[in-house]
Amino acid sequence: MRHLLDTQNLAREDAVRILDVAEDMADTQRREVKKLPTLRGKTVVNLFFEDSTRTRISFEAAAKRLSADVINFSAKGSSVSKGESLQDTAQTLQAMGADAVVIRHGASGAPRTLATSGWITAGVVNAGDGTHEHPTQALLDAFTIRKRTFGDESRGRDLAGLRVTIVGDILHSRVARSNVWLLATLGAEVTLVAPPTLVPQDVSRWPARILYDLDEAIAAGPDALMMLRIQLERMNAAYFPTEREYSRRWGLDAERLAALGPGSMVMHPGPMNRGLEISADAADSPRSTVLDQVTNGVSVRMAVLYLLLAGTDEREDV
């Protein structure tokens, strides 16, 4: 594996391999000494052009647990705010000897540009680009679903036959896009639920079913119900009348939580808008996997960094 840019082009074997290595990484995180010497001497640059706390610290924790050196670079207060181009930033990192670049960028496709431009030789990990993809989030979601469903029997398995429902702002959500592709590759049945205004224009080629009514989706008894964050910062147009109305029709409140079968897990990529898309009852219930997702995020990112950086340069694109 040379780069991780999206889940749309990730083969089933590669996805299962990442999840299996993540299992081994998760095992090491239960030890007294959590740090492994594996990537000693490698440098991982977190190149964040958009604000992010959880993803950045998760990548930082993952790299540090593998003994890599981490350089955090955020666009605010850096040369980028002085007008430096992506090419110049990338070439600067190359000159400093970065082995991997974890990039978050507001423009869809920026990680691919970085990976294919020839500006750098480092491996590139997409940590979220525009409204395109966020592959490590989808991998950690798949890992969480697999772990909750199969427990210690998880290794080597995909998600064949499991039903996952993703609710919320599909239009702007790179998490939803990455999940749709990855979960479908792993054999899960994906249903998307959203207000009609928050469904992308053409989803006919997505391997997913679209519903507009959350109660109907809950009645179908999904194995996992993933509530997406309403991205208030992207709501520059009126996609729904009021937050209250959104919450009433598409929010997971106590009543809907009760209607959801006891075997279903409730997921949220965080940060949560409590009371908007998810109620406190749902967020804090034992069926909620929110904190598992955070823990698993570190293991999955360790696996990705390991697979990207540990081998020789004889690598192929994913």
Added chain:
Amino acid sequence: MSTRTVLNAADITRALTRISHEILESNKGPGGLVLLGIPTRGVTLAHRIGALIDEIAAAELGGRGTPVGALDVTMYRDDLHRNPTRAPHPTQIPAGGIDGKTVVLIDDVLFSGRSIRAALDALQDIGRPAAVRLATLVDRGHRELPIRPDFIGKNLPSAREERVNVRLTEVDGAEEVTIES
């Protein structure tokens, strides 16, 4: 290229039985022993030696089995960047842990000693054993580090270019040690 069989199935069983006796002798019984195999074939050998020790020292163990586990060393190797990416294997530490125990590391072939160096680093991250011993089915020489086994199935002088293959029924469906030159 020629292949020669060095140990057959009966030889392997005899060697493992002798190693089991030697482990018990040097440890003065089965108390406080933890056997950790290095994946993949070391784990198979560890389980076999564990079963043999349970049989030989049945009276002293009184029905309790000798703890057997697996210790993956992939993440601790010093040659990761020289090889294609290796998939790690699961590490299983027996429930009682390794603190204060006598850990016997078990591998199929001892060559450069670098896997064992990695295993010692891995052990250090898991706990603090009272002592660490090393058992290997084949010692083929060419050590690159000051490491020597405590229990050896067979000393096999070999040339550096030769390949030593250990095949075990559980993993390979065959039972033999061969040398290819």
